[in-house]
Structure formats: structure tokens, C-alpha cells
Amino acid sequence: MFRHIVLLSWVEDATEAQKAAVEAGLKQLPGAIPELRRYEIGPDAGINHGNHDFAVVADFDSEEDYLVYRDHPTHQAVIADAIKPILAGRAAVQYRL
Amino acid sequence: MFRHIVLLSWVEDATEAQKAAVEAGLKQLPGAIPELRRYEIGPDAGINHGNHDFAVVADFDSEEDYLVYRDHPTHQAVIADAIKPILAGRAAVQYRL
Numbered sequence: 001m002f003r004h005i006v007l008l009s010w011v012e013d014a015t016e017a018q019k020a021a022v023e024a025g026l027k028q029l030p031g032a033i034p035e036l037r038r039y040e041i042g043p044d045a046g047i048n049h050g051n052h053d054f055a056v057v058a059d060f061d062s063e064e065d066y067l068v069y070r071d072h073p074t075h076q077a078v079i080a081d082a083i084k085p086i087l088a089g090r091a092a093v094q095y096r097l
Numbered sequence: 098m099f100r101h102i103v104l105l106s107w108v109e110d111a112t113e114a115q116k117a118a119v120e121a122g123l124k125q126l127p128g129a130i131p132e133l134r135r136y137e138i139g140p141d142a143g144i145n146h147g148n149h150d151f152a153v154v155a156d157f158d159s160e161e162d163y164l165v166y167r168d169h170p171t172h173q174a175v176i177a178d179a180i181k182p183i184l185a186g187r188a189a190v191q192y193r194l
Contacts, residue, residue: 002142007102007190042192042194048191051190091104091188093151094141095142
């Protein structure tokens with residue numbers, strides 16, 4: 001199994017509608033990208049200060065399947081249209097399980 | 098289910114032995130903290146530039162169980178003894194699955 005994690009933080013003036021658009025856009029991806037085996041996304045619970053605002057955990061059978069997801073046009077469209085306009089910070093790791 | 102994610106990056110002069118000590122220390126935690134339901138850790142695969150160096154994904158039955166893990170003395174000892182000496186950056190999210 002191969003896992004991709006990305007943690008995102010939003011600009012201070014990001015609206016609830018903009019944040020909801022990110023979640024709605026990402027939720028389309030399992031239907032559009034059959035290589036996605038498991039996809040667990042969501043906003044930070046607000047327990048700890050200094051956290052990022054949103055998490056994406058995506059599991060694949062292989063590194064090659066992750067690359068299909070990474071470069072998929074539907075995914076790239078969500079990044080360009082919903083994520084980038086409100087993005088303040090990003091941290092990522094891919095690792096083998 | 099309640100998930101904790103932390104992505105860590107290491108200082109440039111961190112040695113392989115120091116990085117291995119982090120992994121060995123964290124691997125003790127499922128045996129020491131019964132609240133941990135799933136624990137999947139590992140170094141970044143090196144595919145993408147700008148990534149953090151190490152990922153920790155910990156799943157719990159509840160937010161309360163995550164707090165037991167967060168504040169557990171065995172966990173805090175790994176942070177103080179193995180992680181902090183080589184820590185360059187940290188990004189975290191907790192979220193509900």
C-alpha cells in the first residue's frame with residue numbers, strides 16, 4: 001500500500017463557502033479516479049493551536065497509482081479552482097505502508 | 098474514529114542513526130498506549146520536492162483517546178529525546194473520520 005498525505009492551511013479571509021468548495025471538489029475524486037483505494041479528508045478538529053486547517057489521506061495499491069491521482073485532470077482542476085485561491089500553506093509526505 | 102496526523106521535517110545534519118531512533122521510539126508506542134487503534138508511520142518516499150521527511154498517522158476510537166496518546170509520558174519521552182534534537186518543521190491535523 002502507498003499513502004499520500006497533504007495538510008493544507010487557508011488564508012485568514014477564506015470563507016466557509018470556499019472551504020466547503022474544497023471539500024466538495026475533493027469528494028468527487030474517488031468517483032473519478034478508480035486508482036483511489038481509500039480517501040479520508042476533513043477539517044482540523046480545532047484541539048491544538050498551530051495546526052494546519054485540512055487533511056487529505058489517500059491510499060493506493062502502488063506508487064504508480066498515486067502518480068495517476070496526482071496528475072489526474074479532475075484533481076488538478078480542484079487544486080486550481082478551489083484550493084489555490086485560499087491556500088496559505090501546504091505540507092506533504094508520501095510513504096509505503 | 099478520530100485521526101491524528103503529524104508530518105515532520107529534519108534538520109539537514111540529522112544522521113541516519115538519529116532518524117532510526119525516532120522510528121524505533123515511535124514503534125514502541127502501540128505496545129505502551131492501548132488507546133492506539135492503528136498506527137502507520139514512515140519516512141517520505143522521495144518522489145516530490147518540498148515534502149516533509151516523516152509521517153505519523155494514528156487512529157483512535159475518540160478524541161479523548163487521542164489526548165491520552167498526546168500526553169502519554171512514553172510518547173512525550175520520544176518527542177523530547179529523539180524528535181526534538183533533529184526537528185526542523187512540523188505540521189499537524191486532527192480530524193474525525
